[in-house]
Amino acid sequence: MPLRIVISDCLLGAACRYDGGSKPHLGCLRLARRLRAQGGERAVAPICPEMLGGLPCPRTPAEVRGDRVVRSDGIDVTRAYTDGAARSVDIAKASGARLAILKARSPSCGSGAIYDGTFSGRVVPGDGVAAQMLKREGFTVVDEELVKYCEPSFEHPVAIVLGSGLGALADRVRAVRRIPYEDIEGFPAEAIPVEGHRFEVLVGTIDGVPVVVYPGRVHLYQGYSALEVTSLIRHAHRLGCRDIILTCASGAVGDIEPGTTGIIRDQMNLTGVNPLASAACVAEAEIEVPFISMAGGYSSYLAEFARAAAQDAGAPLAEGVYAGLLGPTYETAAEVRALGVLGADYVGMSTVCEAIMAHALGMQVLGLTLVTNKAGLASNTHAEVLEEAERGGEVCQKIILGVLRYLGGSHS
Numbered sequence: 001m002p003l004r005i006v007i008s009d010c011l012l013g014a015a016c017r018y019d020g021g022s023k024p025h026l027g028c029l030r031l032a033r034r035l036r037a038q039g040g041e042r043a044v045a046p047i048c049p050e051m052l053g054g055l056p057c058p059r060t061p062a063e064v065r066g067d068r069v070v071r072s073d074g075i076d077v078t079r080a081y082t083d084g085a086a087r088s089v090d091i092a093k094a095s096g097a098r099l100a101i102l103k104a105r106s107p108s109c110g111s112g113a114i115y116d117g118t119f120s121g122r123v124v125p126g127d128g129v130a131a132q133m134l135k136r137e138g139f140t141v142v143d144e145e146l147v148k149y150c151e152p153s154f155e156h157p158v159a160i161v162l163g164s165g166l167g168a169l170a171d172r173v174r175a176v177r178r179i180p181y182e183d184i185e186g187f188p189a190e191a192i193p194v195e196g197h198r199f200e201v202l203v204g205t206i207d208g209v210p211v212v213v214y215p216g217r218v219h220l221y222q223g224y225s226a227l228e229v230t231s232l233i234r235h236a237h238r239l240g241c242r243d244i245i246l247t248c249a250s251g252a253v254g255d256i257e258p259g260t261t262g263i264i265r266d267q268m269n270l271t272g273v274n275p276l277a278s279a280a281c282v283a284e285a286e287i288e289v290p291f292i293s294m295a296g297g298y299s300s301y302l303a304e305f306a307r308a309a310a311q312d313a314g315a316p317l318a319e320g321v322y323a324g325l326l327g328p329t330y331e332t333a334a335e336v337r338a339l340g341v342l343g344a345d346y347v348g349m350s351t352v353c354e355a356i357m358a359h360a361l362g363m364q365v366l367g368l369t370l371v372t373n374k375a376g377l378a379s380n381t382h383a384e385v386l387e388e389a390e391r392g393g394e395v396c397q398k399i400i401l402g403v404l405r406y407l408g409g410s411h412s
């Protein structure tokens with residue numbers, strides 16, 4: 001099923017706000033138009049929890065009384081919020097969507113920080129009533145600011161780092177500029193690409209979407225530092241990229257079949273190094289302190305695009321936790337058992353430092369891994385991994401292309 005979304009109606013221009021106005025949002029309008037073009041009218045389900053709760057438009061002033069919000073005419077607004085949120089959840093479930101794009105700071109729709117429900121303009125921490133309920137039902141809830149932030153443009157192209165098996169995607173780039181890796185600040189100039197990698201940045205478009213593609217990387221196991229390994233990420237950030245798709249090959253810790261592409265929902269950095277554990281890196285990344293939270297390190301918003309793209313491609317899609325090890329040896333059977341106990345689903349030798357760097361720089365990270373082998377088998381060889389990566393690469397490539405198609409951009 002193509003990507004479907006639930007969205008606050010005021011973002012699409014409906015005059016349903018407390019003051020009788022709307023809050024049309026260009027990024028949301030463009031996304032909705034694209035999704036409708038790809039999946040028909042049902043691809044977008046507009047909701048206004050407050051109108052669905054029976055509140056009039058415009059609405060009269062309200063005040064906080066204890067734990068309730070009450071209108072000047074005595075109407076219990078809190079109850080209307082709850083009723084409207086429940087009806088919104090019903091609509092959302094019936095729509096088949098998993099992603100809800102809700103207006104920031106609204107006491108019904110907002111998440112993280114919301115107005116207190118009165119006309120005081122006071123912002124308090126927390127989720128709006130509809131946002132809370134949708135999250136409880138398993139929806140991914142984001143606001144319009146994230147939609148705008150992630151929308152590709154020529155100023156903010158999508159960065160893509162290609163791992164083994166995905167080199168062919170580089171051939172789809174209509175490049176307007178090529179940058180040798182040796183010109184990237186901090187990249188080890190003497191590095192030689194491993195098989196299937198190419199050390200030339202491609203700046204251009206894929207199917208009309210602005211991209212910056214890195215068809216190769218260096219690894220810690222080659223003796224490079226976390227600072228060198230993450231130089232591509234800082235380069236992408238300097239070029240204006242806000243979304244980054246990190247791809248890699250991995251071994252399956254559990255039951256995932258080789259040839260399957262998987263979303264990386266979270267990671268364990270077991271490499272023993274961290275790019276932020278270096279004053280030079282912190283300075284280069286221009287972040288004030290290295291103590292950043294890794295919660296949300298992988299974008300749940302972009303993951304929804306990947307899920308829909310996999311469905312469009314008819315491809316099975318795994319989801320799980322990626323454990324990054326130093327390598328270069330493959331894991332022992334005991335290590336694989338230990339990783340399973342720890343909660344890992346995939347294991348590999350890249351990506352984790354890049355994801356840390358990208359998250360520290362404020363980028364939205366989509367992690368995709370191509371499972372090439374069962375980890376811990378005596379028969380694991382590099383040749384086998386490369387062969388399986390080539391076979392499974394085509395499906396992974398289709399998923400990336402689908403994500404780009406959904407992301408579209410401010411030019412589309």
Ligand code: SF4
Pocket residue numbers: 008009010011016017018047048049050051103106108109
């Ligand atoms: Fe917009 Fe939500 Fe407020 Fe309705 S309840 S006006 S959809 S923010």
